[in-house]
Amino acid sequence: MTPRLMLLLPDLVLGLLPFAVLAADLFANPRHDHRPGGRTAVAGFVLVAILQVLAPHGLTETYVHNYVIEPWGLLFKQLFVLCGLLASVLSFTYFRHGRGHRRLSRGGEYFALLAFCTGGMSAIVSANDLVMLFVSLELATIPLYVMTAFYRGEEGSSEAAIKYIIMGSVATALILFGYSLIYGACGVLHFAAVAATPPSPLLTAGLLFVMAAVSFKLAAAPFHMWAPDVYEGAPAPVTAFVSVASKAAAFGFLLRLMRGPFANSIETLTPVFVGLAILSMLVGNLGALRQKNFRRFMAYSSIAQVGYLLLALLAPPAYATGSILTYLFIYTAGNMAAFYVFTIAAQDKDESMDVVHGLHARSPVLAAVLMLAMFSLAGVPPLGGFIGKIYLFAGAAEVGRYGLVLFASLNSVASLFYYMTVIRAAYITPVEDLTPLRSPSRALVIIAIVLGAALVILGILAPFHHAIFRLSA
Amino acid sequence: MSSGAWLITLTWLIPTATILLTAVLPRGRDGLVRWINLGSTGINLLLVAGLAWTYAANPPAPAAPGLPPLAFSARIPWFNSLNIDYHVGVDGISLAMMLLAGIIAFCGVLVSWNIDKRVKEFFIFMQVLLAGTFGCFISLDLFTFFLFNEVTLIPTYLLIGVFGSGRKEYAAMKLNLMLIGGSALILTGLLGMYFADGRHTFNLLEFAQQAPPASAQHWIFPLLFLGFGVLGAIFPFHTWSPDGHSSAPTAISMFLAGVHMKLGGYGCLRVAMYLLPDGAQEWMTVFLVLSTINIVHGAFVAVKHTDLKYINAYASVSHCGLVLFGFASLTWLGLRGGVLQMFSHGLLTALFFAIIGMIYSRTHTRQVGEMSGLMKPMPFIGVSFTIAALAGLGLPGLSGFVAELNVFLGGFANAAVVNRTCTVLAILSIVIAAVYLLRAINAVLNGPVREDFAGLKDATIQERVVIVLLAGTSMAMGIYPAWIARLVDGSVQAILERVVHP
Numbered sequence: 006m007t008p009r010l011m012l013l014l015p016d017l018v019l020g021l022l023p024f025a026v027l028a029a030d031l032f033a034n035p036r037h038d039h040r041p042g043g044r045t046a047v048a049g050f051v052l053v054a055i056l057q058v059l060a061p062h063g064l065t066e067t068y069v070h071n072y073v074i075e076p077w078g079l080l081f082k083q084l085f086v087l088c089g090l091l092a093s094v095l096s097f098t099y100f101r102h103g104r105g106h107r108r109l110s111r112g113g114e115y116f117a118l119l120a121f122c123t124g125g126m127s128a129i130v131s132a133n134d135l136v137m138l139f140v141s142l143e144l145a146t147i148p149l150y151v152m153t154a155f156y157r158g159e160e161g162s163s164e165a166a167i168k169y170i171i172m173g174s175v176a177t178a179l180i181l182f183g184y185s186l187i188y189g190a191c192g193v194l195h196f197a198a199v200a201a202t203p204p205s206p207l208l209t210a211g212l213l214f215v216m217a218a219v220s221f222k223l224a225a226a227p228f229h230m231w232a233p234d235v236y237e238g239a240p241a242p243v244t245a246f247v248s249v250a251s252k253a254a255a256f257g258f259l260l261r262l263m264r265g266p267f268a269n270s271i272e273t274l275t276p277v278f279v280g281l282a283i284l285s286m287l288v289g290n291l292g293a294l295r296q297k298n299f300r301r302f303m304a305y306s307s308i309a310q311v312g313y314l315l316l317a318l319l320a321p322p323a324y325a326t327g328s329i330l331t332y333l334f335i336y337t338a339g340n341m342a343a344f345y346v347f348t349i350a351a352q353d354k355d356e357s358m359d360v361v362h363g364l365h366a367r368s369p370v371l372a373a374v375l376m377l378a379m380f381s382l383a384g385v386p387p388l389g390g391f392i393g394k395i396y397l398f399a400g401a402a403e404v405g406r407y408g409l410v411l412f413a414s415l416n417s418v419a420s421l422f423y424y425m426t427v428i429r430a431a432y433i434t435p436v437e438d439l440t441p442l443r444s445p446s447r448a449l450v451i452i453a454i455v456l457g458a459a460l461v462i463l464g465i466l467a468p469f470h471h472a473i474f475r476l477s478a
Numbered sequence: 479m480s481s482g483a484w485l486i487t488l489t490w491l492i493p494t495a496t497i498l499l500t501a502v503l504p505r506g507r508d509g510l511v512r513w514i515n516l517g518s519t520g521i522n523l524l525l526v527a528g529l530a531w532t533y534a535a536n537p538p539a540p541a542a543p544g545l546p547p548l549a550f551s552a553r554i555p556w557f558n559s560l561n562i563d564y565h566v567g568v569d570g571i572s573l574a575m576m577l578l579a580g581i582i583a584f585c586g587v588l589v590s591w592n593i594d595k596r597v598k599e600f601f602i603f604m605q606v607l608l609a610g611t612f613g614c615f616i617s618l619d620l621f622t623f624f625l626f627n628e629v630t631l632i633p634t635y636l637l638i639g640v641f642g643s644g645r646k647e648y649a650a651m652k653l654n655l656m657l658i659g660g661s662a663l664i665l666t667g668l669l670g671m672y673f674a675d676g677r678h679t680f681n682l683l684e685f686a687q688q689a690p691p692a693s694a695q696h697w698i699f700p701l702l703f704l705g706f707g708v709l710g711a712i713f714p715f716h717t718w719s720p721d722g723h724s725s726a727p728t729a730i731s732m733f734l735a736g737v738h739m740k741l742g743g744y745g746c747l748r749v750a751m752y753l754l755p756d757g758a759q760e761w762m763t764v765f766l767v768l769s770t771i772n773i774v775h776g777a778f779v780a781v782k783h784t785d786l787k788y789i790n791a792y793a794s795v796s797h798c799g800l801v802l803f804g805f806a807s808l809t810w811l812g813l814r815g816g817v818l819q820m821f822s823h824g825l826l827t828a829l830f831f832a833i834i835g836m837i838y839s840r841t842h843t844r845q846v847g848e849m850s851g852l853m854k855p856m857p858f859i860g861v862s863f864t865i866a867a868l869a870g871l872g873l874p875g876l877s878g879f880v881a882e883l884n885v886f887l888g889g890f891a892n893a894a895v896v897n898r899t900c901t902v903l904a905i906l907s908i909v910i911a912a913v914y915l916l917r918a919i920n921a922v923l924n925g926p927v928r929e930d931f932a933g934l935k936d937a938t939i940q941e942r943v944v945i946v947l948l949a950g951t952s953m954a955m956g957i958y959p960a961w962i963a964r965l966v967d968g969s970v971q972a973i974l975e976r977v978v979h980p
Contacts, residue, residue: 402669433640
């Protein structure tokens with residue numbers, strides 16, 4: 006098996022995975038529930054992850070002229086598959102067949118959509134022309150609309166999905182309009198040729214439209230309006246997946262453009278990045294201060310995190326890729342750990358902050374994981390979030406933007422306040438009912454513990470970061 | 479890593495091991511938890527005392543001109559992408575601070591012997607605070623220094639917010655947000671130094687030999703000095719200190735006011751002034767005025783308060799102003815005085831907070847007006863209270879006098895009019911200190927014994943050990959200061975040469 010094929014194999018398997026899930030759901034499903042589909046999805050994601058680890062990491066290969074796998078792209082794909090794996094394990098336990106409003110009809114389709122979404126995200130970072138980029142972006146987004154609506158009959162879920170699809174369609178329209186302007190400026194769609202075109206106002210205008218659409222995907226302010234409602238209405242595993250994977254996909258999209266066709270025009274976008282970053286940090290931090298619902302809280306927290314990530318785009322592309330990837334991995338661990346703990350603690354209830362009251366006595370391990378996750382998101386050493394944020398701020402400092410670094414650090418300070426409210430709820434707020442917490446599934450607790458440990462390890466040991474930076478060059 | 483470097487790394491590895499050991503103990507073994515933590519801080523204290531002794535007996539020479547006389551140093555690459563190393567080493571000033579931290583940590587565990595709720599968590603958070611503090615003092619890489627500083631901030635919040643008294647949650651949140659805000663300033667300054675002339679290093683020694691360009695120093699210095707100054711309670715960012723220290727449990731008040739605030743002074747000296755001498759020369763007048771306001775304002779506000787802890791907290795603000803005041807004078811005696819004041823005031827404020835804690839646990843009040851005649855039932859505590867208060871006044875024979883003498887002489891040695899005026903003002907603040915301290919002594923100790931106070935018990939054996947250790951060290955420094963001077967002189971000399979003759 007040649008290295009060229011080994012590099013493509015994970016994507017091939019990932020592309021076939023949705024169909025395998027559907028097949029298992031149709032033909033190997035005696036009890037007509039979501040379990041065979043779910044098991045196939047989890048097994049498939051694990052298989053793809055193994056193949057990705059075994060793939061040759063330093064190689065850049067182009068397939069059929071339109072699909073290119075680069076070393077940093079492979080890292081993004083690993084991140085997407087990790088998100089998909091974590092989300093599918095969470096979904097598997099979350100939707101218990103026929104219990105209350107968590108009933109999941111057509112469960113197999115759910116996992117197939119998750120796999121389609123992950124496949125689409127993988128294709129985003131491999132696109133080599135504008136059409137491929139657009140198609141993969143749609144493949145990565147449309148399943149999310151459907152998954153958001155999966156609580157059939159529950160109004161909040163359908164409402165969130167309608168908001169998501171309407172605003173998402175506007176974003177799609179903006180992208181297509183931007184692409185048409187770019188095509189008008191360049192006359193070609195293939196990246197290599199677009200890169201050769203000299204910058205022009207038409208090209209810049211097209212880029213601005215594309216940036217607006219990407220900002221929607223990222224939930225960067227002022228395009229963030231959909232995020233709190235969608236995060237609140239969607240099923241919890243979908244929210245967890247959207248909060249990490251769609252951000253990573255959007256950054257993959259941006260980096261693909263920045264490192265490929267638009268490497269020359271990127272200076273024109275610097276004020277845009279700065280403006281988006283400042284607004285996102287402000288909106289996210291101010292918005293999260295008053296939230297009582299965990300989902301909306303995480304939505305605003307994600308908006309602020311996107312603000313910090315956007316700072317890294319000001320640095321040279323190689324460093325920007327490395328720092329963004331490092332922070333995305335750490336952010337995934339932190340966010341997913343928080344969602345896992347809240348889901349286990351909430352059981353059948355809604356996830357307001359009350360569900361973690363007294364968690365330190367009801368389940369000390371889960372409370373510790375939640376504390377680690379919140380501190381990592383706030384950027385407290387010796388956890389991963391701290392060194393991750395330092396990498397991002399150093400990116401802005403490298404190009405002399407010290408005012409931005411100060412602004413971002415102060416925002417990080419302010420964010421500590423609201424992350425602490427979660428920890429206060431778990432550790433300090435007194436509560437009468439101290440019955441021990443039993444998780445519906447042992448696997449969820451084990452994964453939560455592993456994620457918590459990962460946050461500590463990523464903050465102390467450096468080899469993981471070095472590998473990412475080395476491959477991002 | 480050389481064996482010496484392992485020894486100084488042990489100062490924060492021992493607390494880390496204690497944390498793990500305490501965490502795995504089952505609930506209900508509180509007695510074992512206390513003894514383990516006492517043993518750990520005791521071992522740490524012996525280790526640091528031994529290191530300081532070895533260093534003072536044979537002070538090493540600086541490796542190159544401009545460098546401090548370092549010992550036990552080692553350097554391991556850590557986060558290569560930003561050239562961050564685990565670079566450690568100690569000189570006289572670091573060892574003096576570590577000795578202070580070791581003493582106060584040991585005393586803090588003894589003072590906390592009677593805590594009975596959530597004992598495990600209390601000692602775990604305290605050990606995290608200790609690990610971070612020791613890590614700060616041994617770091618020679620600016621980023622590692624910053625990282626250890628940040629590590630200390632969260633346990634501070636948890637310790638005050640969970641185990642404190644009074645308006646504890648408000649005080650904890652205010653303290654935490656202001657200190658982390660200060661560290662946001664520090665981070666910006668550090669990144670500025672990293673990228674300033676494309677040097678891409680966080681190595682303190684490299685900056686010591688060649689400072690960043692003056693244009694960069696012009697904006698980096700105020701950021702760093704102000705950021706560290708927030709930690710050292712510089713005016714007007716000192717407001718976290720009175721509420722924070724007064725709401726904290728006794729041991730944590732001792733450690734925060736005694737050692738943690740000194741991290742600010744240490745950072746100002748070692749990072750801001752040492753590495754950015756041009757910036758120091760340029761901006762020092764501003765910080766001189768601010769620290770003078772600290773001294774005078776802190777003293778005046780302390781006069782107004784009637785809660786013993788608040789009196790001591792504002793007295794700490796005032797005396798920590800003396801530290802920065804000494805540094806701001808940019809003279810040999812001033813710098814040495816600032817370092818000596820860091821050591822002396824650490825001991826004295828810890829002693830005072832410990833005694834206040836002892837009094838509070840017996841009388842259940844901290845209000846000066848509600849106590850009287852405590853000298854009769856509790857002579858040991860009463861005498862110690864007097865010693866602590868008079869030492870704060872600068873009574874000769876105790877460490878306060880030695881430090882303040884150096885600071886004032888150094889302040890006056892700088893011939894600028896501003897410096898001399900501020901020195902006079904600072905000296906006059908001793909009068910104000912006399913007001914609040916003597917008034918406190920009189921109100922608390924003298925006068926008729928209250929009915930319900932007549933049967934109060936005097937100090938227990940743990941408390942006597944604490945008082946003797948702290949007061950004894952202070953007296954040792956006050957009566958024969960040569961041992962501490964010999965420890966820090968070489969290092970202060972190295973810093974003075976960089977700052978005054980850049």
